[in-house]
Amino acid sequence: AQSVSQHNHHVILSEAASLELGCNYSYGGTVNLFWYVQYPGQHLQLLLKYFSGDPLVKGIKGFEAEFIKSKFSFNLRKPSVQWSDTAEYFCAVNGIDTNAGKSTFGDGTTLTVKP
Amino acid sequence: DAGVTQSPTHLIKTRGQQVTLRCSPKSGHDTVSWYQQALGQGPQFIFQYYEEEERQRGNFPDRFSGHQYPNYSSELNVNALLLGDSALYLCASSRGSGGGSPLHFGNGTRLTVT
Secondary structure: OOOEEEOOEEEEEOOOOOEEEEEEOOOOOOOEEEEEOOOOOOOOOOEEEEEEOOOOOEEEHOOEEEHHHHEEEEEEEOOOOOHHHHHEEEEEEEOOOOOOOOOOOOOOEEEEEEO | OOEEEEEEEEEEEOOOOOEEEEEEOOOOEEEEEEEEEEOOOOOEEEEEEEEOOOEEEOOOOOOOOEEEOOOOOEEEEEEOOHHHHHHEEEEEEEEOOOOOOEEEEOOOEEEEEO
16 A cells, blocks of 8 residues: 655745655555645646656746655755745655556645745 | 536535536546545545546445546546545546546535535
8 A cells, every 4th residue: 555644734934935845655666756736726736746767856836856765755845935835735656556546645734935 | 728627616415315526637638536635634546537447446435436438527426425425526637547647636526415
């Protein structure tokens, strides 16, 4: 079985602060990893994804994430947050073998950025 | 835009009743997945449909069933509703069933069971 753990339920930052949201997964095989974001009043949308290759992936709006295989982690980072980054962030994992197509999500981290 | 559309947006049902939720995938997508999201939790995978067949299933009872039509649209049916079925039901579409394509989500259907 695959599972995802997001360490912070709620993070509050001031504008221009740096952000790191933790995500750890559990799965015995090769995985695809995703971060999705849900802005207030909007649907979930893809922020970035990792399939293979360079473990540092860049997404939209200046976000990036690093896949550390030895730590089963895929943490999300942004050097300087903006008020418009206020949203809920979900990490998701998809094992590419028997679990192909079955994405497992963490419980999300709510990010509030104070202007 | 030709994104994922779900209907209805809200629904109130009584325990024991049956409900059908509908989803039209994003243009160009052939795979539909359904998720249940309870308050304060992440989406929980219910099942995935590709080529009109259920390809993957999560840990949900047989009361949850689905269907995919030749035009790729999909339905989620829940029988014998329980209070615990109250949640936001999300439909997500993608290209292919292998999990290599990111999910595109609809706005969801909020189901309340009384």
